[in-house]
Amino acid sequence: MWALRFLVVESETKEDREARRESAGKSAGESYAATLEQLCPGALTERVTPSDAHATPMSAGDIGGFDAVFVSGSPLHVYDRCPEVDRQLDFMRAVFASGTPSFGSCAGLQLAVAAAGGSVRKMPRMEAAIARRITATDAGRDHPLLAGRPAAWDAPAIHGDEVESLPSGSRCLATNGVTAIQAAEIRFGRGVFWGVQYHPELAPGEIAAALRRQAADLVDAGLGEGEAEIEERAGLLDRLHRNPDSRSARWLLGVDDEFAVEARRRRELINFLGAVPDLRTYRERQVKTELAA
Numbered sequence: 001m002w003a004l005r006f007l008v009v010e011s012e013t014k015e016d017r018e019a020r021r022e023s024a025g026k027s028a029g030e031s032y033a034a035t036l037e038q039l040c041p042g043a044l045t046e047r048v049t050p051s052d053a054h055a056t057p058m059s060a061g062d063i064g065g066f067d068a069v070f071v072s073g074s075p076l077h078v079y080d081r082c083p084e085v086d087r088q089l090d091f092m093r094a095v096f097a098s099g100t101p102s103f104g105s106c107a108g109l110q111l112a113v114a115a116a117g118g119s120v121r122k123m124p125r126m127e128a129a130i131a132r133r134i135t136a137t138d139a140g141r142d143h144p145l146l147a148g149r150p151a152a153w154d155a156p157a158i159h160g161d162e163v164e165s166l167p168s169g170s171r172c173l174a175t176n177g178v179t180a181i182q183a184a185e186i187r188f189g190r191g192v193f194w195g196v197q198y199h200p201e202l203a204p205g206e207i208a209a210a211l212r213r214q215a216a217d218l219v220d221a222g223l224g225e226g227e228a229e230i231e232e233r234a235g236l237l238d239r240l241h242r243n244p245d246s247r248s249a250r251w252l253l254g255v256d257d258e259f260a261v262e263a264r265r266r267r268e269l270i271n272f273l274g275a276v277p278d279l280r281t282y283r284e285r286q287v288k289t290e291l292a293a
Contacts, residue, residue, distance in 0.1 A: 003042050003043055003044050004040055004042075004043040004044070004067045004068075005043070005044045005045075005046070005065065005066045005067050006033075006036050006040075006043055006044070006045045006046070006066060006067060006068055006069075006070060007045075007046055007047075007048060007063060007066040007068070007069045007070070007100075008029045008032045008033050008036070008045055008046070008047045008048070008069075008070045008072065009029070009047075009048055009050060009069060009070065009071045009072065009091065009092075009095075009104075009108070010027060010028060010029035010047060010048065010049045010050075010051070010072055010074070011028065011029075011051070011071055011072050011073065011074040011076050011088060011104075011107045011108055011111055012027055012028050012029070012051070012072065012074035012075070012076070013051050013052075013074070013076070013084050014049070014051075014052055016028075016074055016075055016076075017029075017049075019213065020209075020213070023209040023210075023212060023213050024205075024206050024209035024210070027072075028072035028073050028074055029047045029049075029072045030047070031072070031201060031202060031206060032070050032072050032201050033045045033047060035201045035266065035269065036070065036269075039266070039269065039270060039273060040273060046066075048091075050087050050088055050090075050091035051076075051084040051085075051087055051088050052087075053083065053087075055087070058091070058094065059094060060094045060095075060097035060098040060099075061098070062098075063094055063095055063098035063100050064098040064099065064100055066100055067100070067101075067276060067280070068100065068101050068102065068103065068272075068273070068276050069095050069100050069101070069102040069103070070102070070103050070104065070108075071092070071095075071102065071103070071104030071105075071107075071108030071109075071111055071112065071195075072104075072105070072107070072108055072201075073105050073106030073107045073108060073159075073199060074106075074107045075107075076088065076107045076110075076111070077120075077122075077161055078107070078110050078111055078113075078114045078120045078161075079114075079119075079120055079121065079122075079161075088111055089111065089114060089115045092111045092112055092114075092115035093115045093189075095115075095191060095193075096112075096115065096116065096188045096189040096190065096191035096193070097189050097190060097191070098190065098191065099189070099190030099191050099280075100191065100280075101191070101192055101193075101194075101272075101275075101276050101279035101280060102191060102192070102193045102194075103193070103194050103195060103268075103269065103272045104193065104195040104196075105195065105196050105197070105198065105199050105200065105201060106157070106158075106159050106196075106197060106198070106199060107159075107161075108195055109163065109184065109195030109196060109197055110161060110162075110163060112186055112193045112195055113163050113166060113167060113170075113184070113186065113195075115188075116167035116169070116170070116186050116188035116193075117167035117168065117188075118163065118164070118165050118166045118167035118170065118186075119163075119164040119165045120161055120162065120163055120164055121161065121162065121164040122160060122161055123159070123160050123161060123162045123178075123179070125178070125221060125222070126158075126159070126160045126217070126218065126221040126223060127157050127158070127159055127178045127179055127197075128157065128158045128159075128211065128214075128218055128221075128223055129156075129157070129158065129207055129211060129233055129237065129253075130154050130155070130156065130157060130253065130254075130255065130259065131154060131155045131156075131157035131176060131178070131179070131182065131197070131198045132154050132176060132177070132178070133152045133153075133154070133176050133177065134152065134153050134154065134155060134174050134175070134176045134182050134183075134198070135151065135152050135174065135175060135176065136149065136173060136174050136183075137171075137172050137173055137174060137175055139171040139172060139173055140171075140172070140173030140174050140183060143171075143173050143185065144271055144274075144275050145173060145183060145185065145194045145196075145268055145271050145272065145275075146173060146174060146183065146267075146268070146271070147267075147271050148267055148271070149258070149267060150258065153258040153259075154254075154255050154256070154258060154259045155196075155198035155199070155200065155258070155259065155265070156198060156199040156200075156202045156203075156204065156206075156207045156259070156265065157197065157198040157199060157207075158199075158207060158210045158211070158214065159179075159197060160217070160221070162179045162180070162181065162197065163179075163180075163181040163184070163197070166181065166184055166186070167186060167188065169186065169187040169188055170184055170185060170186045170187070171184060171185045172184050173185060174196070179197050181197065182196060182197045182198065183195065183196045183197070183268070192279050194268070194272050194275075196268055200265055200266045200267065200268045200269045201266065201269060203241055203262070203265075204237040204238070204240045204241040204259075204260075205237065205238055205241035205242075207237050208233075208234035208235070208237035208238045208241065209234075211230050211233060211234040211237070212230070212231070212234050215227045215230040215231070218230050233253075236249050236252050236253050237249075237253070240253065240255070240260055244260045244261055244262070245260075
């Protein structure tokens with residue numbers, strides 16, 4: 001048996017990676033890699049940083065040697081065109097061209113949308129700490145990405161941008177009252193991408209660290225009367241991180257097992273990993289179709 005090979009794409013800039021390491025101990029890509037190594041012991045995980053000016057370029061052929069690609073979240077704004085964003089979009093187009101199945105969360109979803117021709121915008125109001133009452137759309141109800149999710153669920157989240165419009169060849173799979181597109185499937189070129197606006201890869205303590213990093217922005221967005229309220233919410237998330245069974249933390253945060261229990265929180269990632277063999281078959285069919293044309 002050969003080991004699975006995963007490529008983790010850091011959508012953070014170098015400065016953002018360093019800031020996150022200071023507060024959470026890991027960059028967003030390092031968190032992703034650690035989660036994947038827990039879910040798939042023995043898998044070989046490689047991280048790349050395409051936003052960096054001196055990053056080693058990877059072609060579609062290079063990316064095609066991996067079993068799956070995972071695109072992390074970040075403070076990146078894909079509508080602010082700059083060299084860092086352009087390099088990320090070029091890399092995502094190469095992922096699609098490779099046909100390698102890909103998954104992304106938060107900015108990872110937004111990058112895939114923009115690379116495939118959709119649009120992303122600044123939100124009128126932020127969604128932070130917990131994305132509430134997410135529900136599957138008609139297209140998502142029987143989609144394997146959301147298999148096992150109840151009629152409504154909460155998930156870790158922190159974002160001020162959202163998908164405005166999906167590219168052609170896409171389906172919105174989940175929504176809630178704050179963000180119309182909470183999960184989506186994109187088929188573009190040879191590739192299939194599954195993504196979510198929330199963060200199944202993150203633990204409550206990592207969301208707590210994100211709240212502390214962005215406390216001033218959260219207060220400006222009206223999500224707290226002051227930074228002390230943001231710290232109170234972060235402290236509850238830390239308590240839940242230490243003890244997922246804490247009744248008080250669950251009650252004060254208003255969450256259930258879908259958020260508090262690690263395996264349930266990671267459900268979309270687990271479902272994607274289980275679907276990778278079928279998604280790779282889709283690539284093989286696409287290649288055969290191109291050769292026959």
